[in-house]
Structure formats: C-alpha cells, structure tokens
Amino acid sequence: MSAEVHGGRAKCLQRLIRLEMPVPQTVALSFHAVRRIAAGTPPDVTEILRHFGPTPLLSVRPSSQDPDWGGPGAILNVGICDTLHATLCDEIGERAATSLYLRFIQAYATHVARLDDDLFEVPEDPTHETLAVALRTYEEEAEEPFPQEVERQLGDILGSMARAWEGTSARLLRKAKGAPEGAGLGLVVQQLALGVGQGACGSGVIQFVNPATGERQVTGRYLSQSQGREALEDPAGAVYLTRDPRGPSLQDEYPQVFAELLEMGERARTRLREEMQIEFTLDGGRLSVLDAVRVHRASRAKVRIAVELAQDGIISREDAVMRVDPAALSELLHRQVALDAERDRIANGIAASPGAASGRIVFTANDAQASAARGEDCVLVRRETSPEDIRGMHAAAAVLTVRGGVTSHAAVIGRGLGLPCVVGASDLLIDRKAKRLTAPDGRVFREGDVITVDGTTGDVLAGQPAMLEASLDGAFRTLLQWADAVRDIGVRANADTPADAQTARNFEAEGIGLCRTEHMFFEGERLSVMREMIFADKGEDRAAVLERLLPMQRADFADLFSIMGGYPVCIRLFDPPLHEFLPSDKAGIRELANVLDRPLSEVTARIEALEEYNPMLGMRGVRLGVTVPEIYEMQARAIFEAAILSKMSGARVVPEIMIPLVSAMREVELVKNRIDAVAVNVHNETGADLEYRLGVMVETPRAALRAGDIAQHSAFLSFGTNDLTQMTYGLSRDDAGRFMSAYVQQKVYAEDPFHTLDLDGVGELLSMGAERARASEPGIVLSICGEHGGSRSAIEFSRQHGLDYVSCSPFRVPIARLSAAQLALAERESNRSLA
Ligand code: PEP
Ligand code: MG
Numbered sequence: 001m002s003a004e005v006h007g008g009r010a011k012c013l014q015r016l017i018r019l020e021m022p023v024p025q026t027v028a029l030s031f032h033a034v035r036r037i038a039a040g041t042p043p044d045v046t047e048i049l050r051h052f053g054p055t056p057l058l059s060v061r062p063s064s065q066d067p068d069w070g071g072p073g074a075i076l077n078v079g080i081c082d083t084l085h086a087t088l089c090d091e092i093g094e095r096a097a098t099s100l101y102l103r104f105i106q107a108y109a110t111h112v113a114r115l116d117d118d119l120f121e122v123p124e125d126p127t128h129e130t131l132a133v134a135l136r137t138y139e140e141e142a143e144e145p146f147p148q149e150v151e152r153q154l155g156d157i158l159g160s161m162a163r164a165w166e167g168t169s170a171r172l173l174r175k176a177k178g179a180p181e182g183a184g185l186g187l188v189v190q191q192l193a194l195g196v197g198q199g200a201c202g203s204g205v206i207q208f209v210n211p212a213t214g215e216r217q218v219t220g221r222y223l224s225q226s227q228g229r230e231a232l233e234d235p236a237g238a239v240y241l242t243r244d245p246r247g248p249s250l251q252d253e254y255p256q257v258f259a260e261l262l263e264m265g266e267r268a269r270t271r272l273r274e275e276m277q278i279e280f281t282l283d284g285g286r287l288s289v290l291d292a293v294r295v296h297r298a299s300r301a302k303v304r305i306a307v308e309l310a311q312d313g314i315i316s317r318e319d320a321v322m323r324v325d326p327a328a329l330s331e332l333l334h335r336q337v338a339l340d341a342e343r344d345r346i347a348n349g350i351a352a353s354p355g356a357a358s359g360r361i362v363f364t365a366n367d368a369q370a371s372a373a374r375g376e377d378c379v380l381v382r383r384e385t386s387p388e389d390i391r392g393m394h395a396a397a398a399v400l401t402v403r404g405g406v407t408s409h410a411a412v413i414g415r416g417l418g419l420p421c422v423v424g425a426s427d428l429l430i431d432r433k434a435k436r437l438t439a440p441d442g443r444v445f446r447e448g449d450v451i452t453v454d455g456t457t458g459d460v461l462a463g464q465p466a467m468l469e470a471s472l473d474g475a476f477r478t479l480l481q482w483a484d485a486v487r488d489i490g491v492r493a494n495a496d497t498p499a500d501a502q503t504a505r506n507f508e509a510e511g512i513g514l515c516r517t518e519h520m521f522f523e524g525e526r527l528s529v530m531r532e533m534i535f536a537d538k539g540e541d542r543a544a545v546l547e548r549l550l551p552m553q554r555a556d557f558a559d560l561f562s563i564m565g566g567y568p569v570c571i572r573l574f575d576p577p578l579h580e581f582l583p584s585d586k587a588g589i590r591e592l593a594n595v596l597d598r599p600l601s602e603v604t605a606r607i608e609a610l611e612e613y614n615p616m617l618g619m620r621g622v623r624l625g626v627t628v629p630e631i632y633e634m635q636a637r638a639i640f641e642a643a644i645l646s647k648m649s650g651a652r653v654v655p656e657i658m659i660p661l662v663s664a665m666r667e668v669e670l671v672k673n674r675i676d677a678v679a680v681n682v683h684n685e686t687g688a689d690l691e692y693r694l695g696v697m698v699e700t701p702r703a704a705l706r707a708g709d710i711a712q713h714s715a716f717l718s719f720g721t722n723d724l725t726q727m728t729y730g731l732s733r734d735d736a737g738r739f740m741s742a743y744v745q746q747k748v749y750a751e752d753p754f755h756t757l758d759l760d761g762v763g764e765l766l767s768m769g770a771e772r773a774r775a776s777e778p779g780i781v782l783s784i785c786g787e788h789g790g791s792r793s794a795i796e797f798s799r800q801h802g803l804d805y806v807s808c809s810p811f812r813v814p815i816a817r818l819s820a821a822q823l824a825l826a827e828r829e830s831n832r833s834l835a
Contacts, residue, residue, distance in 0.1 A: 006030050007063030007186030012272070012292055019271050021264055021289045024191040027051050028063065029158070031184025038162035045155045048189055055084055056150060056191065057100075059290075060157050062165075063186035067293060069179040072164040075111065075157050076192060077104035081148040085131075092194065098126045100194075105134050105146060111164070112156045113142045154189070161187060193281040193288035200224075200254055200285040204241060207277040208265040211297045214304025214475070218242050218262070220277070222250045260287055268292055273315050275305050299328035307475040310482070317482040318825050324479060326792065326818040330354075332476065333507070333811050334420065337454050341465035346439040346451065349400070349425030351458035352411035357397035357420045358452040358464040361445055363435050365392020372396075373580070374527070379451055381437060383430055384423075385410040390737050393419060398453035400460060402430050418811050420455035428460070469506065480508065480814055483821030486828075489798055490805025491816045492568070494785060496520060498556075501563040503810035508817070511568035512560065513718065513807020514658070514785040517635060518576040520556050528595050530581055533631070535596060535606055546634040553635060557642035557655070566652045570718070570785075570807075571639055572697065573632045573671075575621040575660035582607055616732065621661025621697075625671050632671060636678040644688045656693045658718060663702040665709040672713055697785070699723035704769035711773040711780050718807070719766055721786025721794070725753050728762045757788040759797060770801045783807060790816040796823050 003011040010028035017023050027048050029037075037043050049056060058078040062071030077100045080088075088097035099122060106120035119137055123130060138146045147153055164170060165185040174183060204222035209215065222241040240249040251258045261280065268276040272292075279291040297305060302324050310320035334355025337343065359377035362368050371378035372395035380396035382389060384403040393399055393413055397420075401410045404423040414421030429438040435447040445451060445462070452461040492513030493504030497520070501512060521530040529548055536542035560569050583589050593603040612618035625632040636657065643653045659671050672694055679690045696703065696710050699720030703710060707717060726733045733754055740752050750756075757763065766784075773780050782803045788794040790808025795816060798806050808816050 001028065003065050005032075005186075007065055007184070007188075008067055009061060009063035009291065009293075010186050010188050011063075013188065013190075015272055016268070016289055016292055019267050021267070022287055023289050024193045025051055026188060026190045029187040029189070031186055034158075034162045034165070034185050034187055037158055038166045043155055043158045045151045045158075048154065049150065052191055055079070055087070057084065057194070058150075058154065059190050059192050060154070060161065061188045061190065061291070062161065063188050064165075064174075064179075065183060066179065069174040069177055069183055070170065071185055072111070072161040072170075075104075075107045075161070077101070077107075078153050078157055079150040080104050081150070081153075083148075094128070095126065098128065098131050101131060102126055102134055105138060108146075108153065108157070109138055109142070111160045113138070115141050158187060158189075161185075190290070193283060193290060200257070200282055202239070202250075203279075203281045204250070205277055205279050206241060206261050206265065207275070207295045208262075208269065209275045209295055209297070209301065209305060211295050211301055214297065214301030214308070216308070218265075224250075254282075254285070257282060257285065257287060264289065269309075270314055273309065273319075275309075299332055302328050303332075303479055304475040307478050311478075318486060320479060321483050321486065321818065321821050322825055324818065326815040326822070329476075329814050329818060330418065330811070333814060334418065334456070336456055336468045337452065337459075337461070338466040338468045341467075343454075343459065343465060344462040345459050346441075346443065346445070346462050347425045347427045347460045349402075349422040349428075349458050349460065350405060350411070351455055352404075352423045353399075353414035353419055353421035353455045355418070355420040355456060356452060356454040356467060358450055358467075359397040360448050360450055361437060362392075362396070363430075363432050363447060365389040365395075367447070368392035368395040379453055381430065382410070383432070385413070391734070398422075398455065400425060400428075400451075400453050402426055402428050414455070418809070420453050422453050422455055422458050422460055425458075425460055469503070476814075480817050483818050484508075485821075486824050487817060487821040488824045489795065489803065489820050490783075491790075491813055491820060492570075492783070492785075492805050492807040493810045493813050494789070494807050495560070495810055498559045498563055500810055501560050504813060505563060505565070505567075507810055507813040509567075509810065509813045510805070511570070512564060513570050513783055513789070513805060515560060515569065515571045516575065517553070517556075517572060518574050518580075520553070521576075521581070526552060527581065531592060532596060534578055534581060534610070535598075535603075537606075539630075542628070542630055546630055550634050550638055553638035554642045554645070557639050558645050561642060561646040561651060561653045561655070562649070568654065568656055570656040570658050570695070570716075571635075572658040572660050573622075573625060573635050576624070577615045577618070577620055578610055578624075579612065579615045582610065616726070616734070622659050622667045622671060623661065625659065626667055629671075629674050633674055633678050636675045637682060640679060640682040640690055640692070641686075643690070643692070644682070644686055647688070654691050654693060656695060656716065658695050658697050658716075660697045660720070661699060661723065662696045662710060663700040663706075665706060665713065668696055668710055668713045695781070698769050699727075699786075701727055701765055704765040705772075707769035708772035708776040711777040714777075714780065716781035716783070717769070717773050718783045718785045719769065721757060721762060721766075721784055721788045722754065724765060724786065725758065725762050728758070728765060729753060754787070757786075757791065757794045757797065759793065763797060766797070767801050770803065774802070781805075790819075792819045792823070795820050799823055799827075 001011055001014045006028045013023055013026050056079045059074060059076045060078055061074040064071045080101050085097055085101045102122045106117055106122060109115040109120050110117040120134055135146050202222055202224035204220060206220035208218055210217045210219055220241050222239060224239040240247060243249050243251045275295045276292040277295045278289055281288045306320040306323040309315045310317045337356045359379040361381055362371055362378045363381055368378050368380045369392055377397040379398045379400055380392050381400045384401050386409060399410050399414050399419060399421045401423045402425055404410055410421055411423050427440040437445040450464050452464055490510050492511045493509035494514040495501045495504045495512045496516050521527060533545040536545055583592055589603055590600060593600045639655050643655050646653045662668055683690050693715035695716035696714045697720045698704050698707060698717050722733060743749050770782050783805045784794055784798055785807040789806040790812030795806055806816060
C-alpha cells in the first residue's frame with residue numbers, strides 16, 4: 001500500500017497497524033477503485049462488509065495523497081438503522097444512540113439524497129420524537145423510506161464521496177492547493193470505535209508537541225462520555241487530558257491509559273519519523289487509535305520539530321533541511337516589538353504581514369515617497385490600498401488600512417514586500433481631507449505623528465516602542481548551519497546602510513553583494529550636499545562639494561567594513577537617476593534656492609536643463625562616471641581610505657568596487673584607469689598597500705552580449721536583473737504596474753517579470769553573458785544581485801549556470817540559504833536515483 005495508490009490516510013493507518021497500535025478493523029479502497037465508483041461501477045459492498053461482522057457501525061473517511069488537497073468530509077455511523085438503534089439504546093443510552101442515528105440521517109440526506117441539511121438539524125437533547133420527525137421528513141422529501149440496509153447505505157455513501165471528488169469545484173479547490181490534474185482519492189472504511197460504552201469512555205486527540213512553538217509538551221483534548229456536550233460549555237465537571245488545577249484529568253484518573261498514549265506517541269514519532277497527532281477513543285478503558293495525522297504547526301514549530309527530530313537521530317540533518325518550507329522562515333525574520341516594551345494600543349486590526357515598524361503618519365502614496373526621499377520612516381495609512389499605492393508602499397516602513405482582510409491588496413503586497421501590515425482596523429476613523437486619524441478612545445493622530453504597526457499581533461500603537469531586531473536563534477540557527485553544510489552557492493545581501501549590514505550579518509550573509517551608494521544620500525543634510533553637487537557646473541565648485549562628501553562616504557564605508565568583519569563588501573559607484581534628487585514642486589525648489597543661496601530663476605532653469613525625457617535611460621550609472629569623473633574618484637578614494645582605516649583596526653578588507661549600467665567595454669577601461677590612478681595616489685600619500693577588486697554590473701542587454709570583452713577588465717560581473725528585465729522587455733520598472741495585472745491575467749506574461757525572473761528571455765541573456773564571460777576569463781566571479789536574487793527560481797538558475805553567489809535583501813538571506821541547500825540536496829537525490 002502506498003500514499004500514491006491508497007492515499008495518505010490509508011498508508012498511515014497501515015503503518016499504525018504495523019506498529020501494533022490498536023486500530024479498529026479497516027478496509028482501504030484505492031484511487032483506482034474510487035475512480036471506477038465515480039464512473040458508475042457500483043462498489044463491491046458485500047466484499048467490504050465481509051470484514052466487519054453482522055451488525056457493523058462504520059465510518060468512511062477520505063484518503064487523498066496529500067491531506068492538504070482536501071476531499072469530502074468523513075461520514076460516521078454508517079450502518080445504523082432502526083434495529084441497531086434499539087440495541088444501542090440499551091447499550092449506551094437513548095440520548096447517545098438517537099444522536100448517532102440523527103447525525104447519520106443528516107449526513108445521508110445531504111450528501112446522498114441531496115436534501116437541505118437544515119431540515120435535519122440535530123438538537124442537543126434529541127428524543128424519540130425528534131428521530132421520528134427526521135425519518136418522516138426524509139420519507140416525504142426523498143419519496144422513499146430511510147434506507148435500513150447497511151449494504152445500500154455504504155454503497156450510496158461511497159458513490160457520493162467518489163463523485164464529490166470528481167466535481168468541478170473540488171477539482172478547482174485542490175488545483176489551487178497545488179494538486180496535480182489527475183490527483184486521486186482513496187476511501188477508508190473503518191469499524192467505528194464509539195467511545196461511549198460503559199466504564200472509562202471517551203474520545204480525544206493528543207499531540208506531543210506544542211503546535212505553536214514545537215516544544216515537546218502534551219497538548220490536545222479529551223471528552224469523556226459522562227461529560228458530553230454540556231461539560232464542554234461548562235468546564236466544571238470536565239475531565240482534562242493532562243493534569244489541570246481546574247479539575248480531574250485523564251492523566252491522573254487513568255494513568256495507565258495516559259502512559260499508553262505517551263508510549264504510542266513516542267512509537268509514532270520514532271517509527272513514522274514525524275510528530276503525530278493521534279485521534280483515540282476509550283471504550284470501557286480500552287484504547288483504540290482511529291487515526292494519526294501530522295501535527296499542524298506554526299512556522300516556528302516547523303523549524304524546531306525538524307531540528308529536534310534530527311538531533312534525536314530520528315531523521316537525518318538533510319531531511320530536516322528538506323522538511324522546512326523556506327517561505328515559513330519569512331514569518332520569523334522580522335523586527336518585533338520588544339516583549340517588555342510598553343504598548344500604548346490605539347486599535348487592533350488583522351495581522352496581515354509580520355513584523356513591526358514605526359514611522360510618521362502619511363495619508364497618501366505620494367507623501368510616503370516624499371517621506372522616504374527625506375530619509376524619514378513613515379506609516380502609510382489608507383482606507384484600503386490599490387495598485388496606485390504600490391510605490392508609496394515600497395517607500396513606507398509599514399502599512400495600515402481601515403478596511404480589508406488577509407487577502408486584500410494591502411495584505412498581499414505587504415507580505416510580498418516583507419512590510420509590516422495591519423488591515424481592517426475598522427475602529428479607527430480616517431479623515432483623509434483633514435489628514436486625521438481618530439482612535440476609538442477619542443485620541444486624534446495627525447499627519448506626522450509617530451505610530452507603530454505591529455503586523456504580528458494586529459496592534460496599532462502610539463509612539464515608538466523598543467524593538468527586538470530579527471535574528472536567528474536556537475533551532476533556526478542550527479537548521480541554517482546544516483543548510484550551509486550542503487549549500488553549494490554563496491548568499492550575500494544587498495545592504496546600503498549600517499542597519500542593513502547588521503541585519504545581513506545577523507542572518508549570516510557571506511558579505512554584501514550590492515551597496516547602492518546613492519541610497520546613502522537620501523537623508524536631510526546629505527541630500528542638500530548631493531543637490532549642491534548636482535548643481536555645481538564649474539569644476540572648482542564641484543571639487544569643493546566633493547571635499548565635503550568625501551569624509552561622509554569614508555565613514556559610511558568604514559562602518560560597513562567593520563560590521564561585515566572581513567566578509568567581502570561590494571560597493572557600487574553612484575547610479576543616481578538625477579531627477580530623484582531634485583525637487584519637483586515650487587515649494588521644494590524655493591527651499592533648494594534658499595539652501596544654495598541662488599536666485600529662484602537660476603535654480604528653476606538648472607532643474608529644467610537637467611530634465612530628461614527618460615531619466616532611467618539617461619545620465620545614470622557609468623555615464624555620470626565618464627562625463628563627471630570626479631564623483632567616482634571621490635568614491636574610490638573614500639573606499640580606499642576607509643579600507644586603510646579598517647585595516648589599521650585589525651580587519652581584513654578587500655573592497656570590491658562595481659561599475660553600474662555599463663554597455664561598452666571602453667566605459668570600464670576609462671573608469672578603471674581613473675580608479676587605479678586614485679589607488680596609486682592614496683598609496684603614495686599613505687604608504688599603505690591597497691588591494692581591491694573592480695567589477696561590472698551587467699544590467700544592459702549589450703553588456704550581457706559583450707560580457708566576453710567586459711570580463712577582460714573585470715574581476716567579477718554581477719547581473720542586475722532589475723534593469724536587465726526593464727531593458728530586455730522595454731518595460732519601465734516604475735510604470736509597468738499600471739498594466740501588469742491585465743498582462744498577467746490575459747497570460748501575456750506568466751508572471752510579473754520584475755517579481756519572477758523570466759528564465760526564457762532575460763535568462764537567455766544571463767546564460768549567454770555568463771558563458772561568454774567564462775570563456776574569456778575562466779576564473780571570473782559571477783553573481784546575480786537584482787531583486788530576483790533570493791528567489792528559488794533565480795537560485796536554481798544560478799546553480800545551473802555555475803554562478804558563484806546570489807545577493808538579495810537581508811531578510812531574504814535565510815530563505816535563500818535554505819532554498820539553495822534544498823536545491824543542492826534535490827540534485828544530489830536525483831543524481832543518486834539516476835546512478
Ligand atoms: C538592478 O538593476 O538589477 C540592480 C540591482 O540595480 P538597481 O535596482 O539599483 O537599478
Ligand atoms: Mg540597476
């Protein structure tokens with residue numbers, strides 16, 4: 001028997017039987033048999049019933065290959081009829097027996113006779129009369145008496161379950177959960193262990209780990225027969241599963257049963273190599289195991305359980321690495337409000353995307369972008385978000401909406417961006433015109449006030465509580481160490497600031513693969529200096545501004561080198577779309593004129609002169625380096641001086657300098673000559689030996705095509721898949737959002753190529769570039785550093801094409817480490833099976 005033929009439940013029951021657990025008599029129908037039933041061949045019920053004695057009482061449960069693919073609900077009490085009901089009344093009491101009968105009538109009426117289920121509601125305290133009414137209603141509605149023969153009942157139930165699996169809605173539902181087109185359903189017919197006889201009787205579910213944390217701990221529930229329903233509602237008189245100060249427990253009252261359950265749990269754990277949840281009944285003190293399924297677990301628990309199973313020698317470390325879905329890590333990787341911080345709660349909504357962030361309130365996407373340009377963290381507050389808000393969401397530290405649920409636009413995008421997000425905080429009153437937010441307690445928050453969004457709990461807090469930085473600990477760290485032991489591709493982080501770099505180190509990135517230096521200049525005072533530099537049209541003016549920028553950059557780089565403690569740091573020279581640094585409205589221009597101490601007309605004229613029709617294809621990247629070389633020279637000097645400083649404090653630093661937006665080899669030659677000259681000057685001034693590596697960012701199609709030439713002047717090439725996607729498709733990365741959903745919906749593109757690396761087109765340029773670069777310089781280091789870098793498909797592609805590392809946002813580093821390890825293990829496994 002296998003899960004591929006009879007389904008997971010049947011397979012598991014077979015294992016439990018082999019483990020000598022007291023599983024009631026069971027017959028499993030294969031996918032093939034169920035398919036034949038769905039196609040109209042009646043099941044051989046005589047053969048099935050042969051296994052169950054003269055008056056069987058049965059359950060029928062679905063057994064799909066993967067329990068997550070759904071399936072029809074279980075149907076219990078098949079076989080009950082007037083005669084059996086009468087017998088059961090004597091054995092277990094009239095109320096219990098009638099309740100069983102009514103439940104079956106309801107299930108049969110709805111699933112087989114397709115009658116409304118509310119015609120057959122089962123009251124809490126059913127009487128003989130209730131039963132008579134149900135049977136009469138059935139007869140009137142179905143125009144036949146309720147079937148009394150178990151053969152007929154079972155045959156009909158099997159038929160209805162088989163057909164339900166083949167129905168369109170069931171197909172669509174399981175397809176959405178990743179089931180293949182031809183996924184089969186098995187059915188399991190089992191003797192019902194009632195757990196309602198005389199003596200110690202009841203039913204329950206027991207698990208041996210805490211499903212939230214993964215700690216080993218007995219949890220679950222137990223319902224003793226004497227408790228019945230009332231006891232659940234009124235816990236007084238309840239029997240708890242484990243020792244409990246509120247009342248008696250199974251653990252204390254029936255210690256031998258409890259010990260038996262613990263022993264079964266241990267047996268299941270070691271032999272099934274999984275943390276199982278066991279469904280059991282207790283009938284006159286006798287235990288029966290009805291089913292055992294994998295414990296449903298939260299992300300944190302997934303990691304801990306896998307690690308502990310490996311530490312206990314039950315599974316291998318590689319198995320543990322394969323068992324944790326990389327996406328599960330993302331939930332655990334975000335900043336959180338510190339546990340002991342004071343929480344001044346304003347409102348509570350739906351926790352839509354984990355992590356917490358504080359910022360000043362803004363009410364529009366434009367204001368969020370303006371705030372980011374000032375280097376100020378903001379929280380974007382909207383009634384609900386729409387695609388027009390995406391750029392604002394990118395710019396915000398967190399998003400809060402008053403409407404929406406877990407699948408609303410804000411929630412989906414927030415999760416995608418790793419942005420803390422609370423949606424549906426409907427107690428908050430938002431007045432966009434007045435730019436005001438009113439809390440249920442009457443407090444009013446205005447634009448610019450600082451609030452905190454806790455996307456893990458759904459809380460909205462006033463002010464800025466202390467935060468706990470995300471970092472790996474315990475099981476997490478162990479799992480990722482095991483992943484690193486099998487991983488065969490490097491993982492670095494894209495980090496621009498010391499905070500990013502620190503996060504990257506916390507997540508054990510093996511260096512910085514991309515530091516976008518222009519991002520170091522979006523802040524207040526620095527932005528002004530940067531603007532002055534852009535405005536300087538005379539050489540001496542520019543030199544004066546660069547003099548001021550030099551120490552800032554030197555300190556920035558020294559910080560990065562010291563945080564990265566000897567790991568490589570790849571610094572990309574300025575790649576500023578200049579317009580991003582200039583004000584566009586009158587007030588901003590006036591403010592700039594003030595700072596520059598120049599007439600408004602002159603500033604306006606200069607901004608107009610700098611205006612480009614298509615700035616993303618204009619004076620960017622190396623084009624600035626070629627036409628205004630002093631800027632790159634200043635940056636190179638800052639890098640070298642910072643490296644010398646760091647070396648003096650004992651760190652080993654080999655800086656990597658990367659040239660952006662290259663499209664021709666000559667650009668590289670020109671920049672390289674100048675940087676080499678700066679290195680010579682710094683060496684002559686300081687006497688220090690300088691070691692550095694110069695590389696090129698391959699992000700224009702021409703650079704990919706000419707990678708062979710470019711490689712001759714480069715120690716490394718890093719593929720910038722954002723610009724490369726933009727230019728390969730001729731698709732603006734900033735504007736494509738307007739029509740992307742229509743394009744994806746109409747299947748023009750399978751996915752948004754800015755989110756999912758286009759392996760066919762962009763991928764061809766990448767593989768061509770990698771091949772040509774290696775043919776020309778076999779030892780050249782190759783990598784990907786666009787936003788795609790951390791995704792599984794980009795890592796898979798990079799491994800296939802022999803790239804040395806991927807670089808991704810710091811929060812994706814652990815996910816990338818795990819994905820890379822899983823890909824290496826999967827490859828190892830497929831090679832083994834081919835051999
Ligand atoms: C890229 O183009 O892929 C890249 C990483 O650079 P940026 O996003 O800064 O243009
Ligand atoms: Mg780029």
